[in-house]
Amino acid sequence: MSHRPFDSVPSDDPLFNRILSTLDIAVFERDEPSGGFRLQGLAPEWWCARVGPEASTVLDLEQWSPFLRDYVAADHSVWASESGPVEKSGPWTESDGQGGTMTLEATVLSMESRTVLLIERLGAGFEQMRSIVQRARERMLAEDVTVKSHRKTETRLINQLEVSERTKDDALALLQHLGLAALVLDERGCITFASDRARQLLGASTGEVIGREWGEVIPFHQQDRTIFRETINAPSDSRTAGPFYIDSAQPTWVEVDIHRDPRHPGRQIVVVNDRTELHTLRRALSEQASFHDLVGKSPAMLRVYQLVRDVASVDTTVLIEGETGTGKELIARAIHSTSGRRERPFIAANCAGLTDSILTSQLFGHKRGAFTGAVNDQQGLFEAAEGGTLFLDEIGDVPQPVQTALLRVLQEKEITRLGESRPRKVDVRVLAATHHNLSEDVVRGSFRADLLYRIRIARIRLPTLRERREDIPLLAHSFLMTICAATGKTIDRLSPETLHRLMSYVWPGNVRELRSAIEFAVISCKGTEVSPDDLPPEIVGTPAVPTLAPWIPLQGGDEKSRLLAALSDAKGNRTEAAKRLGVSRATFYRRLVELDIPPR
Amino acid sequence: MIQKKICMLGGFAVGKTSLVRRFVTNVFSDQYHTTIGVTVEKKTVAIKDHEVMLMLWDLYGEDEFQKVRDSYLRGSSAYIVVMDGTRRGTLDTALALQQTAARTLGSVPFVSIINKADLQTEWEIDEGAIEQLRARGWTVLFGSAKLGQGVEELFRNITTQIMHGSPLPTERL
Ligand SMILES: Nc1nc2c(ncn2[C@@H]2O[C@H](COP(=O)(O)OP(=O)(O)O)[C@@H](O)[C@H]2O)c(=O)[nH]1
Ligand SMILES: [Mg+2]
Numbered sequence: 173m174s175h176r177p178f179d180s181v182p183s184d185d186p187l188f189n190r191i192l193s194t195l196d197i198a199v200f201e202r203d204e205p206s207g208g209f210r211l212q213g214l215a216p217e218w219w220c221a222r223v224g225p226e227a228s229t230v231l232d233l234e235q236w237s238p239f240l241r242d243y244v245a246a247d248h249s250v251w252a253s254e255s256g257p258v259e260k261s262g263p264w265t266e267s268d269g270q271g272g273t274m275t276l277e278a279t280v281l282s283m284e285s286r287t288v289l290l291i292e293r294l295g296a297g298f299e300q301m302r303s304i305v306q307r308a309r310e311r312m313l314a315e316d317v318t319v320k321s322h323r324k325t326e327t328r329l330i331n332q333l334e335v336s337e338r339t340k341d342d343a344l345a346l347l348q349h350l351g352l353a354a355l356v357l358d359e360r361g362c363i364t365f366a367s368d369r370a371r372q373l374l375g376a377s378t379g380e381v382i383g384r385e386w387g388e389v390i391p392f393h394q395q396d397r398t399i400f401r402e403t404i405n406a407p408s409d410s411r412t413a414g415p416f417y418i419d420s421a422q423p424t425w426v427e428v429d430i431h432r433d434p435r436h437p438g439r440q441i442v443v444v445n446d447r448t449e450l451h452t453l454r455r456a457l458s459e460q461a462s463f464h465d466l467v468g469k470s471p472a473m474l475r476v477y478q479l480v481r482d483v484a485s486v487d488t489t490v491l492i493e494g495e496t497g498t499g500k501e502l503i504a505r506a507i508h509s510t511s512g513r514r515e516r517p518f519i520a521a522n523c524a525g526l527t528d529s530i531l532t533s534q535l536f537g538h539k540r541g542a543f544t545g546a547v548n549d550q551q552g553l554f555e556a557a558e559g560g561t562l563f564l565d566e567i568g569d570v571p572q573p574v575q576t577a578l579l580r581v582l583q584e585k586e587i588t589r590l591g592e593s594r595p596r597k598v599d600v601r602v603l604a605a606t607h608h609n610l611s612e613d614v615v616r617g618s619f620r621a622d623l624l625y626r627i628r629i630a631r632i633r634l635p636t637l638r639e640r641r642e643d644i645p646l647l648a649h650s651f652l653m654t655i656c657a658a659t660g661k662t663i664d665r666l667s668p669e670t671l672h673r674l675m676s677y678v679w680p681g682n683v684r685e686l687r688s689a690i691e692f693a694v695i696s697c698k699g700t701e702v703s704p705d706d707l708p709p710e711i712v713g714t715p716a717v718p719t720l721a722p723w724i725p726l727q728g729g730d731e732k733s734r735l736l737a738a739l740s741d742a743k744g745n746r747t748e749a750a751k752r753l754g755v756s757r758a759t760f761y762r763r764l765v766e767l768d769i770p771p772r
Numbered sequence: 773m774i775q776k777k778i779c780m781l782g783g784f785a786v787g788k789t790s791l792v793r794r795f796v797t798n799v800f801s802d803q804y805h806t807t808i809g810v811t812v813e814k815k816t817v818a819i820k821d822h823e824v825m826l827m828l829w830d831l832y833g834e835d836e837f838q839k840v841r842d843s844y845l846r847g848s849s850a851y852i853v854v855m856d857g858t859r860r861g862t863l864d865t866a867l868a869l870q871q872t873a874a875r876t877l878g879s880v881p882f883v884s885i886i887n888k889a890d891l892q893t894e895w896e897i898d899e900g901a902i903e904q905l906r907a908r909g910w911t912v913l914f915g916s917a918k919l920g921q922g923v924e925e926l927f928r929n930i931t932t933q934i935m936h937g938s939p940l941p942t943e944r945l
Contacts, residue, residue, distance in 0.1 A: 238812050239829075262810065264810045264812070265809050302806070306804075309785060309804075320894070320896075
């Protein structure tokens with residue numbers, strides 16, 4: 173290349189100088205002998221502002237940033253070879269001499285033996301580039317902050333989860349410790365939690381409960397299932413339902429409290445309460461009420477109830493046998509009110525201790541003037557009970573002539589009033605009761621055999637209270653409740669010791685005596701619980717030996733009939749009879765002899 | 773007076789400019805003004821009767837937009853590697869830059885500083901990472917340009933290392 177551009181550029185060319193100055197470029201040429209750089213042509217404004225108008229045109233590197241000195245001092249390959257690449261300094265910052273800064277960039281060019289240094293002040297183009305880079309970096313920083321805050325939130329959530337897991341564990345431990353039976357159901361009715369006690373109550377073992385729908389797990393009966401579902405779906409926050417029967421290995425009655433989880437309204441907390449005991453008691457009480465006024469669920473009494481139902485449907489005479497106080501009249505009433513005659517009258521007559529004529533007049537009525545004091549015509553109890561039931565208590569005490577009259581009524585279904593001769597038709601069902609052994613009375617000749625057979629078409633023997641001790645708690649509670657209700661006292665239970673005493677006493681007066689004892693206790697009782705001290709002295713005095721009740725001597729005929737009843741109950745086995753009465757065999761034999769009861 | 777060139781190396785926005793400005797003019801700005809060109813600041817420090825003129829080359833931060841030119845490093849007596857404690861990534865950049873510097877300059881002294889100690893609760897560079905740096909032979913300091921903490925110590929530490937090494941400059945070549 174023969175053309176040399178530097179030669180053709182006159183340093184004092186006014187146009188050329190103006191162009192460079194307008195482009196903010198200062199041009200220096202190396203002064204070979206000194207090695208210093210001398211300004212060529214017009215100086216740009218920034219140079220003047222920085223070095224001052226009077227300054228020399230020689231570049232004093234010490235006044236500028238070491239960055240420029242290093243650049244100029246560097247071993248620029250272009251200085252040696254003409255064809256090498258141009259290496260610019262890159263931008264650097266300088267004070268602008270007016271309190272601010274400016275960005276400069278330098279270029280060294282070496283041609284032939286001449287070296288030129290160009291220094292350019294970077295302007296708008298550079299600023300634009302800078303602001304783009306700045307924005308990009310700011311965006312990266314902002315993104316970094318976002319990512320970090322996300323990560324922080326995540327960590328916080330994980331921590332919170334950990335804390336709540338721990339809280340849950342604590343609550344769980346507490347729940348298990350309290351033996352609380354609790355379930356948690358989710359929105360779909362699936363079990364998400366079940367405490368040990370709940371699993372046990374529901375008859376479900378571990379593992380097969382969680383995640384399953386309650387309907388699959390809880391062995392409710394169909395109608396309970398429906399009620400439970402309705403209760404769950406009910407809108408209120410707390411609901412109670414039950415009792416429900418759970419058909420598991422250990423049949424259980426439960427009640428449930430259902431609470432809406434306050435933090436997750438879709439979730440339900442179900443607390444299951446074992447109500448088996450309560451339910452049994454309730455059921456026993458309701459069964460008692462359902463069977464008229466009879467209380468008891470012992471096998472002996474259940475047999476009695478069945479007999480009552482059986483005889484009620486047929487219109488026969490029934491003989492009700494049982495010790496005094498066993499509730500013979502209640503049985504008679506039960507038969508009446510279960511029978512087709514229930515809409516008609518029930519009349520009870522006690523035949524004990526009445527004279528021949530009084531009893532006859534009472535039963536059959538009389539004509540005016542039939543006897544002294546018979547001032548009016550009077551209908552008897554048979555006529556009064558027309559269409560209904562006449563209950564003759566203590567039939568064994570009926571005098572012989574009345575027995576004959578009774579037999580005729582039962583056979584002919586008609587009565588004749590005292591003093592009249594014309595018989596009257598009656599439609600009355602007769603129920604008779606006795607505490608005697610009528611068979612023995614027949615043997616002894618005090619009771620007509622034909623009458624016995626007539627009234628004993630059906631027979632119900634009531635067990636003594638001793639024979640159904642298991643009914644004592646139920647009876648005692650039932651009496652306690654009725655008596656309290658009547659007297660306005662608030663006694664809600666019998667102490668275990670009291671119950672124990674009641675169960676071990678021999679109860680010669682049977683249920684009637686028990687009722688009196690409870691009446692006595694309610695009057696004596698000062699608190700809310702009946703203690704043994706509140707019971708009548710004869711009961712408290714009894715040593716509490718449940719298996720062998722002590723011998724309480726009864727008076728005269730009463731004791732005799734009890735001995736006979738025991739013998740007949742034991743089918744003549746005296747050892748068994750003595751056991752039933754709670755006396756020793758020796759005592760039993762002695763009493764048999766003393767009371768003149770012949771060995772059979 | 774002896775002059776010593778010290779380069780500030782590190783990723784962008786770690787606080788190189790802030791550290792230099794805090795040291796030289798004792799000012800700090802929360803505003804981020806990215807450095808694109810090179811700014812050289814001077815400050816004279818006295819170490820045991822000796823005065824040294826430190827020429828602090830505040831290089832732009834290394835990232836995808838700009839790579840540090842090796843030529844800027846030449847002639848440095850030492851360098852400072854700056855990291856931002858709140859950004860884990862600045863540690864990786866620091867490692868890369870230190871390798872470049874070691875390749876260009878040989879074994880000149882250097883110290884590293886984890887800046888933004890005032891935000892320590894948000895740090896991502898943990899004890900384990902710091903231990904690893906120290907295991908590589910790094911001097912790791914902590915500081916905050918914002919609070920002025922550890923700044924004097926940083927420059928004093930590097931100057932002391934330079935001065936101890938300066939009687940035998942040939943050894944480093
Ligand atoms: N909180 C806090 N911010 C800082 C600190 N040092 C620098 N910064 C901020 O970090 C950003 C980048 O700082 P700068 O010095 O420009 O970083 P450089 O790119 O490494 O020079 C700016 O917004 C500064 O205000 C510090 O110690 N603490
Ligand atoms: Mg900077």
